[in-house]
Amino acid sequence: MVSRAASAIVIAVGGLVLVGWALDIATLKSVLPGLATMKANTALAFILAGVSLWLLREDPSPRPSPLGGEGGRRLGEGRWWIAQGCACLVALLGALTLGEHLVGWDLGIDQLLFSSGRMAPATALGFLFLGLSLLLVAREKRGGQSAAHLLALGGALIALLALVGYAYNVQSLYGVGFYSSVALHTAFTSLALGVGVLFARPNRGLMAVVTSDTAGGVLARRVLLPAVGVPVVLGWLRLVGQRRGFYGTEFGLSLMVVSAVAILGILIWWSAGSLYRTDMERRRALEELVEREARFRGTLEAAPDAVIIVNAGGRIVLTNAQTEALFGYKQEELLDKPLESLLPDRFRGRHAEHRTGYMSAPRPRAMGAGLDLYARRKDGSEFPVDVKLSPLETAEGTIVISAVRDITERKRTEQEIRKLNEELEQRVIERTAELEAANKELEAFSYSVSHDLRAPLRAIDGFSRIVVEKHAAELPADAQRYLGTVRENAKQMGQLIDDLLSFSRLGRQPLKIQRVEMAGLARQALAELRAEQEGRRVEVSIRDMPAGQGDPALLRQVLVNLLSNALKFTRRREAAQIEVGCRTEGGEPVWFVRDNGVGFDMRYADKLFSVFQRLHRPEEYEGTGVGLAIVQRIVHRHGGRVWAEADVDKGASFYFTLEGGSRNG
Amino acid sequence: MVEAQVEILLVEDNPNDVELTLHALRESHVTNPVHVVRDGAEALEFIFCTGAYASRNMNNTPKVILLDLKLPKVDGLEVLRRVKSDPRTAKIPVVVLTSSREERDIVESYQLGVNSYIVKPVDFEQFTAAVRQVGLYWVLLNQPPLA
Numbered sequence: 001m002v003s004r005a006a007s008a009i010v011i012a013v014g015g016l017v018l019v020g021w022a023l024d025i026a027t028l029k030s031v032l033p034g035l036a037t038m039k040a041n042t043a044l045a046f047i048l049a050g051v052s053l054w055l056l057r058e059d060p061s062p063r064p065s066p067l068g069g070e071g072g073r074r075l076g077e078g079r080w081w082i083a084q085g086c087a088c089l090v091a092l093l094g095a096l097t098l099g100e101h102l103v104g105w106d107l108g109i110d111q112l113l114f115s116s117g118r119m120a121p122a123t124a125l126g127f128l129f130l131g132l133s134l135l136l137v138a139r140e141k142r143g144g145q146s147a148a149h150l151l152a153l154g155g156a157l158i159a160l161l162a163l164v165g166y167a168y169n170v171q172s173l174y175g176v177g178f179y180s181s182v183a184l185h186t187a188f189t190s191l192a193l194g195v196g197v198l199f200a201r202p203n204r205g206l207m208a209v210v211t212s213d214t215a216g217g218v219l220a221r222r223v224l225l226p227a228v229g230v231p232v233v234l235g236w237l238r239l240v241g242q243r244r245g246f247y248g249t250e251f252g253l254s255l256m257v258v259s260a261v262a263i264l265g266i267l268i269w270w271s272a273g274s275l276y277r278t279d280m281e282r283r284r285a286l287e288e289l290v291e292r293e294a295r296f297r298g299t300l301e302a303a304p305d306a307v308i309i310v311n312a313g314g315r316i317v318l319t320n321a322q323t324e325a326l327f328g329y330k331q332e333e334l335l336d337k338p339l340e341s342l343l344p345d346r347f348r349g350r351h352a353e354h355r356t357g358y359m360s361a362p363r364p365r366a367m368g369a370g371l372d373l374y375a376r377r378k379d380g381s382e383f384p385v386d387v388k389l390s391p392l393e394t395a396e397g398t399i400v401i402s403a404v405r406d407i408t409e410r411k412r413t414e415q416e417i418r419k420l421n422e423e424l425e426q427r428v429i430e431r432t433a434e435l436e437a438a439n440k441e442l443e444a445f446s447y448s449v450s451h452d453l454r455a456p457l458r459a460i461d462g463f464s465r466i467v468v469e470k471h472a473a474e475l476p477a478d479a480q481r482y483l484g485t486v487r488e489n490a491k492q493m494g495q496l497i498d499d500l501l502s503f504s505r506l507g508r509q510p511l512k513i514q515r516v517e518m519a520g521l522a523r524q525a526l527a528e529l530r531a532e533q534e535g536r537r538v539e540v541s542i543r544d545m546p547a548g549q550g551d552p553a554l555l556r557q558v559l560v561n562l563l564s565n566a567l568k569f570t571r572r573r574e575a576a577q578i579e580v581g582c583r584t585e586g587g588e589p590v591w592f593v594r595d596n597g598v599g600f601d602m603r604y605a606d607k608l609f610s611v612f613q614r615l616h617r618p619e620e621y622e623g624t625g626v627g628l629a630i631v632q633r634i635v636h637r638h639g640g641r642v643w644a645e646a647d648v649d650k651g652a653s654f655y656f657t658l659e660g661g662s663r664n665g
Numbered sequence: 666m667v668e669a670q671v672e673i674l675l676v677e678d679n680p681n682d683v684e685l686t687l688h689a690l691r692e693s694h695v696t697n698p699v700h701v702v703r704d705g706a707e708a709l710e711f712i713f714c715t716g717a718y719a720s721r722n723m724n725n726t727p728k729v730i731l732l733d734l735k736l737p738k739v740d741g742l743e744v745l746r747r748v749k750s751d752p753r754t755a756k757i758p759v760v761v762l763t764s765s766r767e768e769r770d771i772v773e774s775y776q777l778g779v780n781s782y783i784v785k786p787v788d789f790e791q792f793t794a795a796v797r798q799v800g801l802y803w804v805l806l807n808q809p810p811l812a
Binding site for chain 1: 679681682735766767785786787789790792
């Protein structure tokens with residue numbers, strides 16, 4: 001912007017002065033009457049320099065568009081050559097004129113356009129500097145920019161001196177010698193040109209410092225302009241005061257120096273203060289950063305796992321000490337290596353694919369869930385690992401933090417557990433086989449009991465009977481009664497054996513669970529016990545009952561035993577009353593068999609269901625004491641409960657439940 | 666010489682049971698000739714006319730075989746299997762008369778083709794009744810096929 005404005009001003013001034021020479025307008029040639037004129041060559045050089053500066057301007061886009069970018073340079077090829085040509089001419093014009101002044105030649109270039117005279121040596125030197133500066137700026141070389149800026153500064157300072165001369169009205173400065181005829185607008189335009197060249201490439205060379213957003217840039221921008229302006233203004237004020245006779249030379253000088261010191265000192269102190277604050281802030285931020293870095297590092301090192309941080313390209317950015325310990329690599333050996341170098345060869349290709357896939361949709365997760373993962377140490381050995389991944393968005397793109405854990409120990413433990421399990425299973429199998437063998441043995445035992453124990457009893461009973469039948473006449477009455485007792489006992493023992501066998505069989509038979517109509521079952525059981533009802537008054541009421549779930553044969557046995565008991569213990573009643581039914585307790589059906597028999601003392605209720613336990617004397621009520629034990633065993637095998645309620649002489653009630661209760665009530 | 670006709674073959678190792686069975690048959694007035702063998706091997710020799718019974722006529726088959734299961738040498742189920750698997754003897758009615766109430770004995774006997782399975786009661790009256798009924802039914806009432 002500055003550069004463009006400068007080039008526009010320079011071209012305009014040069015053009016106007018040429019017009020002035022052509023049309024002989026004094027104002028355009030020297031600004032004020034009596035002042036030195038700007039020569040035609042000077043005006044021409046300004047136009048050339050202005051064109052060069054205009055062409056050097058940078059395009060708004062940092063890179064040339066594809067259509068216009070074939071030149072390889074930042075400017076278009078043609079533009080660049082024209083700019084160089086113009087700059088070259090400016091430098092040449094300055095050099096030749098300077099040569100004329102120094103050596104005393106007359107090359108005839110001064111009257112080239114108009115007979116306006118030769119430009120001042122200071123102007124010529126300025127053009128030499130500025131022309132060279134423009135040449136260097138266009139070359140875009142490193143270092144060249146700094147030289148260009150120095151040359152431009154030189155040109156600008158020469159012009160500034162002339163301007164100051166005009167300001168202070170120093171005749172000697174512009175009127176004689178080196179500065180003899182520098183025109184006012186020549187000096188001003190040269191200064192503008194110098195500034196324009198400085199701003200042609202504001203981000204490079206010496207200007208880089210000035211335009212930067214660093215503390216140095218701030219200082220340069222704040223101090224440079226006052227450093228130029230303050231002494232100039234103070235010098236002018238001093239001169240004016242001195243000329244008006246306010247003070248002498250010595251006091252004027254002192255005043256100026258002190259004022260300059262004060263103003264510049266204040267300016268510098270003020271700038272330094274703001275720089276100080278900025279710097280303190282920066283330091284604090286740095287310290288914070290260092291501390292944060294240390295904390296992060298500490299966290300990283302304190303992590304129980306090997307932490308490996310990988311960038312989007314799969315290269316290792318950061319690791320921790322655990323990584324060194326686990327993999328045997330030094331941290332610096334791993335930096336910038338592909339993550340795959342920590343894997344066994346056979347997984348590398350596949351892993352790179354997986355990694356690319358992960359990067360397309362990164363989220364925290366365990367890696368290769370359900371897969372056996374292996375890593376590879378520096379020495380080539382492998383070990384099983386568990387890997388957890390978590391992505392992190394940073395200024396440099398996505399990075400992935402992977403926590404790697406050596407699970408050799410865990411694997412070993414798992415293996416051990418598996419082995420123990422297998423052993424346990426084997427032991428269970430063996431134990432089961434042993435149990436089965438024991439069961440078989442028991443079966444064989446009861447088989448032989450059922451066979452061999454009954455035969456002698458049959459013989460005892462049979463032969464006693466034959467004795468009684470065949471030899472009744474020879475036997476006294478009590479001998480016959482004794483033989484009767486022998487037979488009674490043999491039969492009792494036969495019954496005991498039968499009951500015991502069926503009791504032991506109950507534990508072995510598998511249950512055949514099905515829906516059972518309990519009322520129908522009760523009727524069957526009652527029919528089976530017909531013999532025990534003969535010649536008696538028995539009133540049996542079988543109520544409506546829900547069906548149960550159970551083994552029908554076994555449940556029938558339950559009802560037979562309970563009804564048989566009921567019939568037995570009501571024997572002495574004139575009219576036996578027996579009720580079979582069901583009631584619901586807590587949503588669970590409870591079946592019962594109730595009688596009005598002799599009942600029993602509830603104190604002995606807990607003995608009722610034990611094998612061979614009897615609450616009555618055998619001569620009162622016969623029995624083996626197995627019936628209720630069988631009932632209990634069957635009910636328990638169904639997962640149910642059985643209990644009794646009774647009162648002496650007021651009857652007894654037996655209750656039982658079945659697991660699962662009734663279906664469709 | 667004309668062989669005595671054997672109508673009932675009693676296979677029973679227990680001498681008490683033999684005597685009680687014979688007693689029961691007598692009491693029931695089943696007077697048909699009874700032959701007693703005391704183990705499974707002898708039973709097979711008698712039935713198939715081998716060994717000690719080699720001179721017996723194979724066609725002279727008993728009307729019924731009363732077979733105990735628990736026998737020395739060859740057990741009752743084996744005797745049953747041999748009798749029922751040989752076409753010459755398969756038609757002879759076999760009644761198992763045993764102390765065993767075991768379900769598997771009953772099932773296996775029926776699978777082998779037993780004609781009847783009776784558990785010997787301990788009670789002598791019941792025992793006598795059972796023997797009487799078997800005798801009456803199989804010897805007197807039952808009509809076997811002719812030869």
